Amino acid sequence: MSGMPDDTPRQYLLRTLPEAETLQFEERLLADDECADRLREAEDDLLDDCASGRLSAEEREAVERYLLNASNGVDRLRFARALAASARLEKGSDDTSPSAGRAHGGLTARTTGKWIVPFGVLLAASVAFALLIFPSSKRQVPMESQPATSARDVPLPVAPVGVPGAVNASAPYSVLLLAEVQRGADGATQVSIPSSAEQVHLQLEVADGTSTSGDVPTYRFMVRNAEGRELFVSGALAARQVAAYRIVEASVPVNSLGTGTLHVQLSRIDKGGLRPVFDWEVNLRTAATTP
Amino acid sequence: MADPAAFGCLLQRLREDDPSPEQAYERLRFRLITFLRIRVPVEADAEALADTALDRLGRRLHEGTVVASVPQYTLGIARLLVKEAEARVISERKRSASFAYEHAALTGGAPGIPPDEETDDAVMRALAACLESLTRDARDLVLSYYGSDGSARIASRHELAGKLGIAPNALRNRALRVRMRLEKCVSGRLAQPKKPGVMHSVETSLLTGTQRERTR
Numbered sequence: 001m002s003g004m005p006d007d008t009p010r011q012y013l014l015r016t017l018p019e020a021e022t023l024q025f026e027e028r029l030l031a032d033d034e035c036a037d038r039l040r041e042a043e044d045d046l047l048d049d050c051a052s053g054r055l056s057a058e059e060r061e062a063v064e065r066y067l068l069n070a071s072n073g074v075d076r077l078r079f080a081r082a083l084a085a086s087a088r089l090e091k092g093s094d095d096t097s098p099s100a101g102r103a104h105g106g107l108t109a110r111t112t113g114k115w116i117v118p119f120g121v122l123l124a125a126s127v128a129f130a131l132l133i134f135p136s137s138k139r140q141v142p143m144e145s146q147p148a149t150s151a152r153d154v155p156l157p158v159a160p161v162g163v164p165g166a167v168n169a170s171a172p173y174s175v176l177l178l179a180e181v182q183r184g185a186d187g188a189t190q191v192s193i194p195s196s197a198e199q200v201h202l203q204l205e206v207a208d209g210t211s212t213s214g215d216v217p218t219y220r221f222m223v224r225n226a227e228g229r230e231l232f233v234s235g236a237l238a239a240r241q242v243a244a245y246r247i248v249e250a251s252v253p254v255n256s257l258g259t260g261t262l263h264v265q266l267s268r269i270d271k272g273g274l275r276p277v278f279d280w281e282v283n284l285r286t287a288a289t290t291p
Numbered sequence: 292m293a294d295p296a297a298f299g300c301l302l303q304r305l306r307e308d309d310p311s312p313e314q315a316y317e318r319l320r321f322r323l324i325t326f327l328r329i330r331v332p333v334e335a336d337a338e339a340l341a342d343t344a345l346d347r348l349g350r351r352l353h354e355g356t357v358v359a360s361v362p363q364y365t366l367g368i369a370r371l372l373v374k375e376a377e378a379r380v381i382s383e384r385k386r387s388a389s390f391a392y393e394h395a396a397l398t399g400g401a402p403g404i405p406p407d408e409e410t411d412d413a414v415m416r417a418l419a420a421c422l423e424s425l426t427r428d429a430r431d432l433v434l435s436y437y438g439s440d441g442s443a444r445i446a447s448r449h450e451l452a453g454k455l456g457i458a459p460n461a462l463r464n465r466a467l468r469v470r471m472r473l474e475k476c477v478s479g480r481l482a483q484p485k486k487p488g489v490m491h492s493v494e495t496s497l498l499t500g501t502q503r504e505r506t507r
Contacts, residue, residue: 006445013329029326030369031362034460036322039329040467044437045444052440066329072478073333078411079474082418087438090431178472207475271295275313 004028004035009042014062043067044080051080174201176247177264177280189280192287193254200257203249204266206239206277218269219248219277226261236269259285297349304352304361319365320345326369334383335376344368413481421476429469436466 004025011017012025028035049055050063067073175191193200204221216238223232237248248266262282267274302312309315320341327337327344347368351358358364422430432455439447452462 026326026366027363030319030322030366031360033318033322036325037460037464037467039325040471041463043329044467044470045440048437048440054441075478076474078414079418079477081411082414082477083433083437083470083473084440085415086418086422087434090434091438271298273313275317276311277317 004038009035009039010046012039013042013046013066014059015066016062043076047077047080048084051077051084173197173199174203176203176205177282178205189282190285191282192285195286197254197286199251200254201249201251202264203247204264204278204280206246206248206266219266220269220274221248221250221264221266223252223257224263224265225258226263228263231256231258231262254286257284294346294350294353297346297353300352301345301349304358308361316345319361322362323365323369326366327373330369330373331376332380334380340369340372340376344372414477417477417480418473420480421473424476425469425473432462433466433469433473436462437470 008017008021008025012022017025025035029039046055046059046063046067050060050067055063068077173193175193177189202221206219218236218238220236221234222230224230232252234248234250237250239246239248260283262284263279264282265279266277268277269275302316305312305315305319323341323344324337327335327340331337331340344365348358348361348365351364422434425433432451435451436448448462449459452459455462457465
């Protein structure tokens, strides 16, 4: 978005932008996706600065008046504190700056330090849980195929669906596609499926906000290949809440998909027809089931 | 949208500017929510107001109003809705004896954030688990992107974009999405009832959720 100074969104949020520029900014906001993104970024940065105690008295007052007073403002500030603490932990020993250990907007160094151990415990417990409870041949297909170079990269346990009890080679493999990047340029999600799998159980996150009509929304997803040919269309699906996510799911025969680049589009079924909600590009390949 | 005919008219008008009117509708709604979330008083529901604005836009189009610029026309409707919401809130606050708000403090009066160590700890726990649920790249990205502050922020982000070989705008977009996703994950976890002794990583929650579903 050319022609707009970097601090215009910040000034807009702090209500320090002159009126004429405010009106102009709002017009751009309604017409330009990037402007909306920049505004959201400025909000996050202001909350981060507030959490880190880096605002002047006037700025802090404006943040409290206009941002913390929004419906989830206080929650976002708490999140900002926690994220700042996590970023400092991540920097770890390579950050020896004097600011690294100081108190940040109420989250004290004591609190920060207290989390080093639980982070490790959680990580270790996650790995142990995944390794002990689930057989290695039935780990969930990772959402992105990266080499398992650290504990964080251990493939997730699989959730074989529709095959209660004993695990067998024909059990569908679950692939969970999260709506992590809506319009990003992350490229295709790498998914590898054992060559013996006959079905893949696709779970798609639904992140289209809350229905205001009161009706229970239904969804449909479609899988196309790189040439745009339709390979699979689901029936009408209702979303269900699992942990922090709403997902829809359906089993898809592997032989109908083939391999290579696939486009998965999730749409909401509305009175006016299908409304696209999310889409993913997936690079599907098959792999041997045993190491 | 309440009126399918009005919704159809809106999609038709959006199609004149964009070959994918459904996506254009979603993007316009997102921008509208961004504007309203910042402008309306805390009691007002920005998402509901955004839907009201789009509903009104659709009805105007259905009535035959010629809309030269959809964003500008929508902004006009949204500004009216902000005024209506403010008036409604003032009226409600006046009626409520417990509120000591002044008109001038319509969007003010926030008491700041009260110290609450227990909640801060819960947020940290939830964030730790949510970060673990991300891919390594996404996790590194969000921590690096939001890891710098003050005057170093802009330079650090440009440097990060250079390292990743992507444009700063693309990096911003990516970081924002990951952060929004994390916020959603954290609030989802905080909303869950506590179950002592149960693992609460996103994946295991998803897994046990799936298993529960299957064995019902």
